[in-house]
Amino acid sequence: MIRTIAAVLLLAAGVAFVCVAAIGVARLPDAFQRMHASTKAGGIGVTLVVLGVLVAGGVASPVTGILTILFMLVTLSVASQMLARSAYMSGAPMEGLDRGDPLAGVLERQAAPLEERTDLAYTEDEETRRLA
Amino acid sequence: MNAPDLATVATILIAVLALPLALAGYRMIRGPGYADRFVALDMLTAVAIALAALTTLATGRSAFLDIGLGIALVNFVSTCAFAAFLNRKRGDR
Numbered sequence: 001m002i003r004t005i006a007a008v009l010l011l012a013a014g015v016a017f018v019c020v021a022a023i024g025v026a027r028l029p030d031a032f033q034r035m036h037a038s039t040k041a042g043g044i045g046v047t048l049v050v051l052g053v054l055v056a057g058g059v060a061s062p063v064t065g066i067l068t069i070l071f072m073l074v075t076l077s078v079a080s081q082m083l084a085r086s087a088y089m090s091g092a093p094m095e096g097l098d099r100g101d102p103l104a105g106v107l108e109r110q111a112a113p114l115e116e117r118t119d120l121a122y123t124e125d126e127e128t129r130r131l132a
Numbered sequence: 133m134n135a136p137d138l139a140t141v142a143t144i145l146i147a148v149l150a151l152p153l154a155l156a157g158y159r160m161i162r163g164p165g166y167a168d169r170f171v172a173l174d175m176l177t178a179v180a181i182a183l184a185a186l187t188t189l190a191t192g193r194s195a196f197l198d199i200g201l202g203i204a205l206v207n208f209v210s211t212c213a214f215a216a217f218l219n220r221k222r223g224d225r
Contacts, residue, residue: 008141011186015145018182022152025159025175031167034159038171042178049182050200053189056138060194068181068201075204079211080174086218087167114166114221 003055010052017045029095031087039080047072090114142189149186152179170214177207 024037047069054065088103091110103109110117156179160172184200187193 004136004138007138008136011141011145011189014182015148018149018152018179022155022175022179025172026155031165031171034168034171035174038156038175038178042175046178046182046185050185050197053185053197056189059188059197064194064197064201065185068185068197068204071201071204071208072181075208079208079215082215083167083170083174083211083218086215087170090167090218090221092165092167114218115164118221 007056014048043076
């Protein structure tokens with residue numbers, strides 16, 4: 001009884017955190033602020049959901065769930081740090097820096113974001129030109 | 133007060149998770165940059181792990197928890213690969 005209620009509370013809190021993270025991803029103005037929403041709120045939300053499933057019982061062995069939680073807590077921060085560093089170096093636009101860019105001169109940064117430097121989109125003209 | 137039925141609660145929460153799925157999908161389609169799409173992919177996999185965990189409760193099959201672990205493993209590798217892509221791609225214009 002008490003265990004079921006604890007599980008429901010954990011699951012509901014986790015889903016609420018995931019919803020907040022997704023609203024942040026959809027509404028915040030640049031890639032770095034979106035990453036801030038998705039990594040922290042999303043990570044804690046998913047951790048709470050998996051924890052809730054473990055608390056609810058009914059799982060053959062809890063090892064997989066515990067491994068999932070540990071792995072996510074260890075790797076989410078590392079992965080988001082790598083992605084943020086690469087996004088900064090590739091010149092992703094930033095919004096709302098009212099005191100300048102504190103990383104200027106620390107990391108090298110491309111002048112324009114990647115999508116303005118490449119033509120990765122498939123165009124038929126290009127294909128015919130390449131084949132001709 | 134009766135104890136809530138966990139399978140029903142899990143089914144309702146799966147329906148609620150359609151909202152974050154739609155919002156992350158909107159960001160994935162809308163862009164505007166590559167970095168935004170990679171962040172949206174991160175969010176989509178997080179929602180997928182939560183969905184897999186909730187499906188464990190809704191159906192009573194613990195194999196879905198293993199799927200969640202698999203998605204978490206793939207997510208880390210793919211994020212690292214996309215970070216390397218962003219870092220090394222110089223551009224051809």
